[in-house]
Amino acid sequence: MHVPDGFINAPVSVATGAVAAAAVAVSLRGARRELDDKAAPLAGLVAAFVFAVQMLNFPVAAGTSGHLLGGALAAILVGPYTGVLCISVVLLMQGVLFADGGLTALGVNISDMAVTTTVVAYALFRLLVKVLPKRRSSVTAASFAAALVSVPAAACVFTLIYALGGTTDVPTAKVFTAMAGVHVLIGIGEALITSLTVGAVIAVxxxxxxxxxxxxxxLQLRTADGTTVQVAPKAAPAAARSTRKVRIVGLVAALALAGFVSYYASTSPDGLEKVAHDKGIDRKTGQHAAKDSPLADYHLKDVSDARLSGGLAGVIGVGATLAVGTGVFVTVRRRRARAALPETETV
Structure with missing residues (x-):
């Protein structure tokens, strides 16, 4: 659902840029409460994993594909504020390095793909977790529902942005009908990926x-007289609390998906591209400012073999996203630690 340059006019692009900047600023402050020493490096890995999975377009209808948006997955794994930052980092890397999503439309994409999906998904997720039984399977089920709803919600927000600043005269009702219909199908794929990933992490x-x-x-122990006594679980040893194995497995999975599995992804246009072409929204699409990037279109320039070119581009993308994301989240974590230092010294 990456919006290219030319779909939305300048005033609305600037306005959504301001909304996106405000959302990122709020998220940077909110992420301080979510990120601890374990979560900070994991958040960078989540961003890299989302980048990798977004390369895996899956078919949803004749001549149409979809891909993970990732807002629900990121929010559930590392928190809603951190989730907004994760998807924003992914979108920035895709726009600057891979010419995927317009640079003038970066505010549109962050507002739609990062903010909308994360807010809608996490709000629904928390509601479902409160009413469902308190067990792990409920988290997985809530993840499925939240991810499913987040995708058509993003499609609706795009339609609203188009209604306010679309550069073509396609009726908004036609855009809404087409966008909502195909993105409900894409939402099913999003829900499956999200729930499977969340379920896998919860299991481990x-x-x-x-x-x-x-x-x-x-833990509850029943005594001889029939009463129950609650027993606090023992603290896990430091080695058991290490995230090293999880980070290694997650990184290997991301590299394998981006570097190898992505070659077998669907080459059909995604939901927005298909709707834009069929309805004529793309008539004023501009050339991407990063079209001459050596990684444009997810292929490494001057490498003739398509499999190798795409695989290397994916691996580079995972590495760049991991580096930038980890840098951002570790910095946020350190600022939180420094902010708490005066209180610690005065105690």
Whole structure:
């Protein structure tokens, strides 16, 4: 759903840029409360993983494909504020390095793909977790529903932005009908990827899933007289709390998806591209400012073999996203630590 340059006029692009900047600023402050020593490096990995999975377009209808947006996945794994930052980093890397999503439309894309998906998904996720039984399967089910709804929600927000600043005269009702219809199908793929990923992490390390915090129940022992006594679980040793294995597995998975599996992704246009072409929204699409990037269109320039070119581009993208994302989140974490230092010294 990456919006290219030319779909939205300058005034609305500037306005959405301001909205995106404000959302990122708020998220930087909010992420300080979500990021701890374990979550900061994991958040960078989540951004890299989302980048990798977004390369895997899957078919959803005749001549149409879809890909993960990632807002729901990021919000549930590392928190809503950090989730907005994760997807924003991904969109920035895609726009600057891969000419995917217009640079003048970066505000549109962050407002739609990062903010909308994360806010809608996490709000619904928290509501469902409150009403469902307090167990891990409920988190997975809530993840599925939240991700499913987040995609058509983003399609609706794009339609609203188009209604305010579209550069073509296509009726808004036609855009809405087409966008909503195809993105409901894409939402199913998003929901499957999100729930499977969240379920896999919960099965191994539930303590690393932000949305699953507080679900663990204390151990209860029944005494001879029939009463129950709650027993606090023993603290896990430091080695068991390490995130090293999770980070290694996550990184290997991201590299494998971007460097190898992406070659087999669907080459059909995604939902927005298909609707834009069919309805004529793309008549005023401009050339991307990064069209001459050596990584444009997810292929490494001057490498003739398509499989190798795409694979190397994907690996570079994962590495760049991981580096930038980790840098951002570690910096946010350190600022939180420095902000708390005066209080610690005065105690």
């Amino acid at each position: 390390r539930p303590d690393l899933v932000y949305g699953a915090r507080g679900l663990a129940k204390p």
